[in-house]
Amino acid sequence: AQSVAQPEDQxxxxxxxxxxxxxTYSVSGNPYLFWYVQYPNxxxxxxxxxxxxxxxxxxxxxxxAEFNKSxxxxxxxxxxxxxxxxxxxxxxVRDINPGNNRLAFGKGNQVVVIP
Amino acid sequence: DTGVSQDPRHKITKRGQNVTxxxxxxxxxxxxxxxxxTLGQGPEFLTYFQNEAQLEKSRLLSDxxxxxxxxxSFSTLEIQRTEQGDSAMYLCASSFRVxxxxxxxxxxxxxxxxxxx
Numbered sequence: 001a002q003s004v005a006q007p008e009d010q011x012x013x014x015x016x017x018x019x020x021x022x023x024t025y026s027v028s029g030n031p032y033l034f035w036y037v038q039y040p041n042x043x044x045x046x047x048x049x050x051x052x053x054x055x056x057x058x059x060x061x062x063x064x065a066e067f068n069k070s071x072x073x074x075x076x077x078x079x080x081x082x083x084x085x086x087x088x089x090x091x092x093v094r095d096i097n098p099g100n101n102r103l104a105f106g107k108g109n110q111v112v113v114i115p
Numbered sequence: 116d117t118g119v120s121q122d123p124r125h126k127i128t129k130r131g132q133n134v135t136x137x138x139x140x141x142x143x144x145x146x147x148x149x150x151x152x153t154l155g156q157g158p159e160f161l162t163y164f165q166n167e168a169q170l171e172k173s174r175l176l177s178d179x180x181x182x183x184x185x186x187x188s189f190s191t192l193e194i195q196r197t198e199q200g201d202s203a204m205y206l207c208a209s210s211f212r213v214x215x216x217x218x219x220x221x222x223x224x225x226x227x228x229x230x231x232x
Contacts, residue, residue, distance in 0.1 A: 004157075024202065034220060034221075036223070041225075042225055043119070043206065043223040043224050043225040043226055044158070044206070044223040045206075046220045046221075046222065047224075088190050090157050090158070092157075101146070101163055101171065101218075102148070102160035102163065102171065102172070102174070103148075103158075103221065104160070105157030105158045106157050107155065107156050107157050107158075108155075108156070108157050
């Protein structure tokens, strides 16, 4: 079974400070990893993904994430947070096994960027 | 608009009634997924289609839930005899599977919020 843990319910950060949203995962094989963001009354928007290759992945809006296989983590980072980054962030994992096609999501982290 | 479209955006229904939601995926996408999201939780997988074939439906919550994608384009999700516990956001997503190990990320619609009273 595959699963994602996002240990913090809410992340508060001052505008301009670095933002980190934590994610750890569990899969039986090798993972495909994703970050999505959800604004109020909106669907999930794709931010970035790790499939293979470089462990540091760069995505939309200045976000990046680092895949760490030994720690089974895929933390989302942004060097300088903006107030507009305030939203709900979801980490998701899928096993690369072609017979497994569903994404398993974490419960989400509410990010609040304080002006 | 070339994104994933869901209709309606909101649905209020009385307990025991049937409801049907529609999803129009991105036109060239061959995979279509349904998820359910309740307050404070991440999306939960329900079922998915490869073209018109429903390849996994074991995660549908009960036999009151069914989904179709008759021509491999739009899809419908039906809930029969709705219960208050069915109240949630129902999300549709689509992707393009190029080969066994190559698939684009999933693109999500804005969801249909169901309230059962």
